[in-house]
Amino acid sequence: MGLFTHDIKTLDDLFVHTLQDIYYAEHQITKALPKMIAKATHPELKQGFETHLRQTETQIQRLEEVFRMHGHSPKAVTCPAINGIIEEANEVAGEVADKDVLDAALVASAQAVEHYEITRYGSLIAWAKQLGRDDCAGVLQQNLDEEKATDHLLTALAERQVNQRAA
Ligand code: FE
Ligand code: FE
Ligand code: FE
Numbered sequence: 373m374g375l376f377t378h379d380i381k382t383l384d385d386l387f388v389h390t391l392q393d394i395y396y397a398e399h400q401i402t403k404a405l406p407k408m409i410a411k412a413t414h415p416e417l418k419q420g421f422e423t424h425l426r427q428t429e430t431q432i433q434r435l436e437e438v439f440r441m442h443g444h445s446p447k448a449v450t451c452p453a454i455n456g457i458i459e460e461a462n463e464v465a466g467e468v469a470d471k472d473v474l475d476a477a478l479v480a481s482a483q484a485v486e487h488y489e490i491t492r493y494g495s496l497i498a499w500a501k502q503l504g505r506d507d508c509a510g511v512l513q514q515n516l517d518e519e520k521a522t523d524h525l526l527t528a529l530a531e532r533q534v535n536q537r538a539a
Contacts, residue, residue: 383499383502383503384503386499387442387496387499387500387503388442388444389449390492390495390496390499391435391438391439391442391444391496392447392448392449393449393451393492394435394451394489394492394493394496395432395435395436395439395446395447395448396448396449396450396451396454397451397453397454397488397489397492398428398431398432398435398489399432399448400451400454400455400458401428401454401458401485401489402425402428402429402432404458404461404485405421405424405425405428406425407462408421408461408465408478408481408482409421409422409425411465411474411478412474412475412478413471413472413474413475414472414475414529414533414534414537416529416533417475417478417479417529417534420522420525420526420529421478421482424482424518424522427518427522431515431518434511434512434514434515435515437511438508438511438512441505441507441508441511442505442508453488454485454488457481457484457485457488458485460481460484461477461478461481461482461484461485464477464481465477465478465481470538472534472537472538473538475534475537475538476530476534476535476538479526479529479530479534480530482522482526483523483526483527486519486520486522486523486526487523489515489516489519490516490519490520490523493512493513493515493516493519494516496509496512497509497512497513497516500512
């Protein structure tokens, strides 16, 4: 998709483009998570990231399934938003010296990623339903549920433990 070339003409085009966007984002997340696992100190946070890395690999497979169901080959288009979120996460992590404060920073960065994913899956599911693709919506909903669960888990971990240790 070129900028300003008006390649997206229909809601169906927009659905496929956004599918390609989140497909790219999920791949970038599988590259970023091992670095976050390495940087995390709190065992539950490390474990949480490891679990979400495995979930993310499954999410990529589900996206490939949705592409096929909708008659397209899986393809990624650059998502500047996820690149920016990951770049900022790396920058901030690089600035933090204290391990416990670093954990708090990692939680915040991970939640920025989850929230981006939640907006994209929310729109994709709504558009899939509008396009009469409840089957695609159902598969995408599984990814959305995992992103929301991860977000809630991170909030709980921060409020119960990580933030107090960092303070
Ligand atoms: Fe994801
Ligand atoms: Fe994007
Ligand atoms: Fe996620």
